[in-house]
């Protein structure tokens with residue numbers, strides 16, 4: 282968890298250091314270096330995944346499936362003694378463990394305040410959509426809670442199974458141990474009673490044989506029985522045929538060297554031997570029970586009676602364990618030699634009972650052993666033992682593999698449940714996020730192009746959450762208000778624009794026109810002349826410029842007042858507008874009682890006539906003074922020139938020439954026209970007047 286958190290918060294290189302420390306700790310605790318490659322690779326993987334802004338859990342799942350589990354498999358196969366059939370389990374367990382600590386680390390990161398997050402080397406953070414975020418959080422919580430709950434319940438279940446198993450084994454060991462004890466005690470009592478009976482009945486050999494055969498019939502667990510005298514010579518045997526076999530084979534046959542003989546005779550007690558191979562009557566593994574008998578009140582024993590227990594008869598003990606058929610038993614004597622062992626164990630009687638303690642690789646408190654040397658494929662057993670009064674031990678063994686298989690099944694189920702749950706989580710989250718974000722997306726897309734009519738329509742269906750519906754209503758209200766404001770604004774702008782246009786027109790009028798006469802002013806005439814001259818020059822056309830100066834205007838003012846003068850100026854202007862009515866002509870008030878006419882593209886031949894007509898019209902014009910209703914007329918002197926447009930681009934040059942003519946006209950007696958047509962020769966300096 283430590284290096285998962287470091288990888289996500291601080292990036293791959295800090296994670297590498299952290300994983301080194303963590304793996305060292307694990308190595309010291311497990312004495313296994315496998316943590317180094319697996320966890321260092323994992324830390325780097327998670328760190329680099331973070332740089333690509335991949336969620337830790339998704340990166341972790343990929344790591345364990347693609348690298349972590351294969352690496353674990355290789356490691357277990359190469360460097361451990363784990364039986365092959367448990368490898369898959371170990372690999373899955375490691376993968377599940379990996380997912381647990383990654384998901385816990387990822388949950389912890391969710392709780393870490395934002396300012397701890399390392400952003401220095403991070404590539405630009407992608408903005409994730411709601412569905413992706415929801416899927417991750419849902420998957421993370423599901424994975425961590427599911428894994429923890431399943432593993433905790435598995436743990437308790439397996440723990441309970443182990444306790445039950447241990448208890449069963451203990452019960453079986455106690456029960457079967459007690460049964461073995463009773464079995465031995467019974468047979469020892471039989472031999473002791475027989476010895477007592479021999480002591481009572483005296484030395485009649487025929488009677489002894491009869492007793493022995495009768496006893497043997499009643500206790501078939503004895504494979505053979507015998508009675509020997511103090512010298513170790515047989516006096517009776519059962520089956521009786523053994524007696525003839527022995528006497529025929531060796532007249533001097535004696536059992537003096539047998540422990541069951543010496544122990545019983547000299548120590549004068551009922552004796553139970555360890556397991557040994559019989560000789561004389563056969564060569565079966567047997568346990569001898571012997572007891573001394575006495576004759577005629579002698580202190581010394583007169584001989585012994587002995588019964589050889591057939592060790593295979595201990596199967597009767599095993600049969601008592603009918604309820605636990607999976608359990609096996611091993612009965613060993615005080616020298617650790619096998620007296621009896623259940624068939625599946627394949628332990629021969631008299632073999633050394635060697636076993637190695639095992640189970641270190643499993644987290645279990647059960648007592649476990651391995652019957653052979655701890656090698657890969659040797660079966661492991663859980664065991665319990667019972668010590669008998671004579672030092673013998675009864676082991677009850679149960680194979681460990683069913684419990685292990687149960688644990689494996691649980692882990693495999695956990696793994697499968699996890700995968701199914703993840704798929705389910707993806708599906709559910711998609712549905713949920715669609716339920717949540719669908720209406721928002723509809724609102725977002727529709728509001729983009731929403732107009733007033735569309736707002737009235739109901740866009741959201743009845744499944745949309747209340748909060749989203751309220752948001753929708755607020756947006757609709759806002760949009761309606763906005764549209765209202767927009768309309769009001771548009772109206773205001775239209776009014777303002779109209780006012781502005783009027784003001785502009787007024788300004789333009791003021792800037793271009795003469796307020797008294799309504800004609801263009803001098804400034805306008807000067808501005809326009811450049812364009813007109815340029816146009817005519819390119820088309821090689823002449824321009825006529827005429828300056829009109831009203832004659833003796835001062836007298837008009839004097840005689841009729843300024844109102845009369847102004848009215849006169851307005852009347853002249855009106856007449857000018859009517860007479861020079863071509864669109865391209867420019868008529869402007871040049872100053873005081875002076876007017877200028879700019880007449881482009883004029884006909885040189887009839888321009889004078891045109892001016893003359895105006896002059897005559899003016900003389901005929903009757904001007905009525907607004908005050909006093911007196912009428913008068915006026916004349917004008919006109920100085921004009923006609924020249925090619927290339928004469929000059931400055932109006933002043935043209936006006937200067939026209940002024941000269943005006944001066945001439947004034948001097949010549951006023952009310953006349955003085956016109957010059959400037960030819961190229963005259964344009965350079967001299968004038969030619971026509």
Ligand SMILES: Nc1nc2c(ncn2[C@@H]2O[C@H](COP(=O)(O)OP(=O)(O)OP(=O)(O)O)[C@@H](O)[C@H]2O)c(=O)[nH]1
Nearest residue numbers: 830831832833834835836838842843846847873874
């Ligand atoms: N009423 C009125 N008089 C103006 C206006 N502008 C100039 N005047 C007068 O026009 C008169 C021009 O007189 P002058 O320049 O002496 O010339 P004139 O009396 O016309 O004599 P000649 O030009 O030599 O024929 C002056 O008395 C100016 O006051 C105007 O806008 N209105």
